[in-house]
Amino acid sequence: MIMKRTLSIATLLVLFSAFSVQAELIRSNNVSVRTKPGAFYPVATVINSGENVKILESNDPWKKIKTTKGTTGWVSANAFTSVSKGVDYGLMARAGTQKGMSKIMVTAAVKGFYEARINDAELNKEIFDNPFASYVNPYDYEKFVDETYRSRWSRKKFQRKTSIKMQGNFKIDEDLIALSSYICGRLAAPGLSDNRALTVYVNQVAQLVMESTEFYDLPICVHVVKTDQIFANATPIGVIMISEGMLKTVRSENELACLLGHEIAHVALHHGAKEMKIRQPKISADSAFEEMGEELGVDEDEKELDELCNELYEKAIRGRSAEYEYAADQRGMIYARRAGYDPQGMVTLLQRLKGRIETSRNPEDASHWLPAGIDRRIVKLSAYSNESFKPHKQYVDLQIRYQMYLR
Numbered sequence: 001m002i003m004k005r006t007l008s009i010a011t012l013l014v015l016f017s018a019f020s021v022q023a024e025l026i027r028s029n030n031v032s033v034r035t036k037p038g039a040f041y042p043v044a045t046v047i048n049s050g051e052n053v054k055i056l057e058s059n060d061p062w063k064k065i066k067t068t069k070g071t072t073g074w075v076s077a078n079a080f081t082s083v084s085k086g087v088d089y090g091l092m093a094r095a096g097t098q099k100g101m102s103k104i105m106v107t108a109a110v111k112g113f114y115e116a117r118i119n120d121a122e123l124n125k126e127i128f129d130n131p132f133a134s135y136v137n138p139y140d141y142e143k144f145v146d147e148t149y150r151s152r153w154s155r156k157k158f159q160r161k162t163s164i165k166m167q168g169n170f171k172i173d174e175d176l177i178a179l180s181s182y183i184c185g186r187l188a189a190p191g192l193s194d195n196r197a198l199t200v201y202v203n204q205v206a207q208l209v210m211e212s213t214e215f216y217d218l219p220i221c222v223h224v225v226k227t228d229q230i231f232a233n234a235t236p237i238g239v240i241m242i243s244e245g246m247l248k249t250v251r252s253e254n255e256l257a258c259l260l261g262h263e264i265a266h267v268a269l270h271h272g273a274k275e276m277k278i279r280q281p282k283i284s285a286d287s288a289f290e291e292m293g294e295e296l297g298v299d300e301d302e303k304e305l306d307e308l309c310n311e312l313y314e315k316a317i318r319g320r321s322a323e324y325e326y327a328a329d330q331r332g333m334i335y336a337r338r339a340g341y342d343p344q345g346m347v348t349l350l351q352r353l354k355g356r357i358e359t360s361r362n363p364e365d366a367s368h369w370l371p372a373g374i375d376r377r378i379v380k381l382s383a384y385s386n387e388s389f390k391p392h393k394q395y396v397d398l399q400i401r402y403q404m405y406l407r
Contacts, residue, residue: 022055024065026075027082030093032217033073037062039219040136040207044073046093060156061216076217089218090172092132092237113178120185127192128185131239132221135203144204149340152394155212158340164214164331170270172237180235180272184223187233187241193224195244201405202242205253206260212338215268222260230356234263236272247406249356252399254336254345261332261339262346269331271324322377329381333389342395343388347381350374 029048034041037059047053047067053075057064061077078087118125149155193199203222210220221239225231228245235241240263250256266272329350333343354374 023052024055024080026051026053026079028079029088030090031075031079032089032093033065033067033071033075035073036138037064037074038138039076039210039217040134040141041074041138043094045069045071047075047079078214078217087215087218088171091174091177092172092219114181117182117185122189123182123185124188124191125185127188127223128181131181131184131223131235131237132219133223134219135200135221136207137200140200141204141207145208148208148396148398152340152396155208155338155340158394159212159338162334162338164334164338170273176236176273180237180239183233183235184239184241187231188223188225190225190227193226193244195224195405198247198405199224202247202256202260205256206240206264209257209260209335209339209341210264213264213268213335215264218267220264230353232259232263234266234272236267236270238267240264249353250349250402251352252345253396253402254342254399255349256345256402257336257339257341257396258332258343258346258349261335262328263332264335265328265331266324269324269327271328326377326380329377330384333381333385337389340394340396342392342397344385347378347385350378350381354378 026047027049031047032039032043033045033047035044045067051068053065053067055063056066056072059074062074063077063079064072064074066072114129117123118128120128145155199222202224203220206220206222210216210218215238218238223239223241224247225241225243227243228248229243230245230249232240232242232246240260242259242263246259247256250259329346333346336345337343
């Protein structure tokens with residue numbers, strides 16, 4: 001009798017487990033299915049809109065799924081957002097899993113552009129061909145997170161204090177990858193930093209901030225460039241270039257988080273993509289260089305792409321519009337605070353940059369971090385910070401850790 005009752009209970013549990021598995025429709029394209037919940041984990045496969053998957057487990061904001069082909073892994077909640085409202089990461093959905101993005105380009109003009117530019121003397125060939133690098137080791141990152149939030153609020157509690165919304169649909173096309181790769185290659189021409197520990201640390205902080213944004217599932221990569229020139233620039237594909245000169249100007253992890261938040265905000269607000277579309281109004285957002293090739297032919301197409309890359313590189317060095325910069329400042333402060341950092345770090349960093357760049361003898365230091373309206377920008381941000389964020393004893397304050405890695 002007892003055995004029968006035990007079997008009945010076991011049978012009910014099996015049936016309950018079977019019926020508790022939910023089926024849900026993927027609504028975004030190029031969705032990375034990862035081995036664990038996090039954008040820095042390996043990609044098991046990529047799925048697209050219209051596929052029915054089984055939800056096996058939830059770890060907000062990630063869900064463990066099983067695809068129609070039997071592959072199990074983790075996808076972000078963004079995968080279930082409508083294509084018209086979400087993000088299509090395109091080839092970046094496999095970022096970190098392949099080498100030589102130029103080898104998987106489809107459009108003839110983009111391939112031609114890569115072949116013509118790869119031997120450019122002003123270019124870091126390795127970064128140009130493969131701008132994305134995985135600096136974050138999952139095991140070390142978990143320890144880094146534990147160390148950062150020890151005896152403080154959890155990240156989720158910080159995130160609940162400030163809400164954010166997705167800024168409309170966005171798609172990473174081949175043209176954006178080509179432009180971003182070129183800018184990365186040009187900025188990395190002096191070579192990458194010899195301080196590997198510093199680079200890993202900067203990427204870990206970037207990952208903390210990125211996970212506090214609406215694009216938490218976009219792989220992030222920060223290259224530290226070996227130059228005292230002061231610059232920081234984010235490309236539309238989530239690859240950020242920061243100079244050693246900029247990092248020497250930063251004084252604390254709070255300021256670093258705000259700096260990274262600012263650059264990530266340019267990605268989230270689609271500033272780079274918008275600049276490209278303004279420059280090429282005749283090109284549609286969906287298939288830019290395919291349409292261009294049909295109208296002009298591959299040679300003319302490559303020429304247009306070449307000119308566009310040069311213009312955007314100059315913009316990366318000389319500066320975006322004041323409107324874009326202030327918008328990135330504000331949103332960057334929100335991202336930093338959601339990650340547990342004091343957003344006032346944005347103001348103190350700008351104040352120090354103003355003083356350093358004004359006394360610099362290097363004309364290249366007039367980066368986009370110091371546009372003409374810097375004083376007005378500092379005043380507006382100070383007022384915004386005082387109105388929007390209250391001082392908090394739970395903020396991450398790890399100045400010593402930052403200085404340790406900077407040595």
